[in-house]
Amino acid sequence: MTLELEKMIEEAPAGRPPRPPRAPKPPRVPKPPRRAPRPPKQYAPLSPQVVLVRGSLMIFAALLIAFAANVTVLSQVQHLVSQQLLVNQLREQLSAGTAPVSEGDFEDVLLADGAPLAVLDIPQIGVHEVIVEGTSGDTLKAGPGHRRDSVLPGQQGISVLMGRAAAYGGPFGRIQELAPGDSFTVRTGQGKQVFEVIGVRYAGDPTPASPKAGESRLMLQTARGPAFIPSGIAYVDARLRSEVQASGQRQTTFTALPPQDKAMATDTSTVWALVFALQFLLVAQFAAVWAYRRIGAQKTWVVFVPVGVLAVLYVNNQLTLLLPNLL
């Protein structure tokens, strides 16, 4: 039995024979399409009138988009740049002791719109802004503005500051969150003024009594309602808790206040610039079309894209002035 088994083991093959190489798979034969592909649609050529209307609508749509982008995004950048410039300017004046304490500068020249006046600090809502002279829509792009017919913050009387609620940094967008008793400061050429919030009110609410002699009040104004859709004016009244400062002379009275400097006013004094801006945009568009046909697409793009962007920005910058100044 054991001999037979040993013989079988010896006769058995030592290992498996190597497999023959597999034949490569035949490549798939692409299936023929079930139906012939559709021929591309042939549209009728557009008439010149249709081309003109289509182009005009495209430009209008681009202007609308650019306008929205300018108000919501680009304006914030412009505000930051303006604030940086104002901080540098005011810091220099404060260190030299030439910061304004009245409506004129230290050389007895009436302050221009946009001149830096003071630094407003409201830590509760994260406001650290340089206040400028004037409250027109163009001026409030840079930061909160001081109404010309009112005294400076800290001086006896009522000082009025206006600020935008949403666009251009929206520095006063959260002032309604201030509660009675909250304190904040304004640093002017007369030193650091400490204010205490009296309360928040809307148009139609009872106002605090007129200040007495030796009392200083500050009123903050901004737009209320959804962002970019103002529905009214919100006021924050505050009273001075630190030493009252002497009042500087004011040349502007409420009667002489320009209409564009009042709350929620629009600035139509530079509509002529809007007309020029639109003309510039139109000329740029015609020139781009002419260059596209005569010179070619590449050179036209290189030259007219920046020109077109500048024209659109210029138009939008002027259109923004037609919006309420507290927006």
Next chain:
Amino acid sequence: MMRRAGRATAAAFLLAAVGLSVTVGLGSSAALADDENGIGLSVTISPAPTDSTVVPPGSGSSPTGGSGPGSRPNPTTSTTTDTVAPASDATPVPDEGEVDLGGILFVSGVTSTYDWSVNPLDGAAETSITVRNVSQSTFSSTVRFWADGPVGNRLSEVTGVKITALKPGESRTVDARLGGIGQSTFVQVHATVKPPRVVDGVELDSITRDQFVVIPPWGILSLGGLGGLGAFGFAAYALAQFIRRPSVPAGLVGAPA
């Protein structure tokens, strides 16, 4: 042809230069306006006037603030006889309690923060308002909070929040949780303070404050994100399948040598 193209290019660059020069006015921000030579008006900065009166700004035709009946500074009576001390003297400092605010009740604006929830139909707005008693009496009030949706639909309401025994000079903050805000995205939160009808002989009305709150619709955004991820996965799978497909025509494939 080259000369024509060159002229055209030159014209285009000239136009661009004109555009640049015109749009320099873009930076006409008032902050940059610097009147080097002045405008011809001179201002004499002198000490405070010796006989001036404290007149609120805008006391001419339209005062600056709200137009509350009775409490608005009257233009005809705003010229008081109080005399302001010259600037050379020590500036007057009001003593504690000297300043009379002349009101009864002051309130802050509404502050509201969104408290999100895992349930997309839930979520709440934590709303608060601060009230200050500047009268001479202690009184109680009630506050009503409510929230409206983007089309004015009522989302939530809390009524009868009590402010009991608010003492003179005291400030108190009351809050309420407005539930069921969900993913309404654009929400108007309101608070109405209802004081007693008469305090210190002065008739009072209710005071309402509003705030607009934007709530990110994270539920819809999450679904959109998941859909985007699914679409991206499907696209990646389809691309992989496309790459794996042999691109060599069948007739060119031969047997290995």
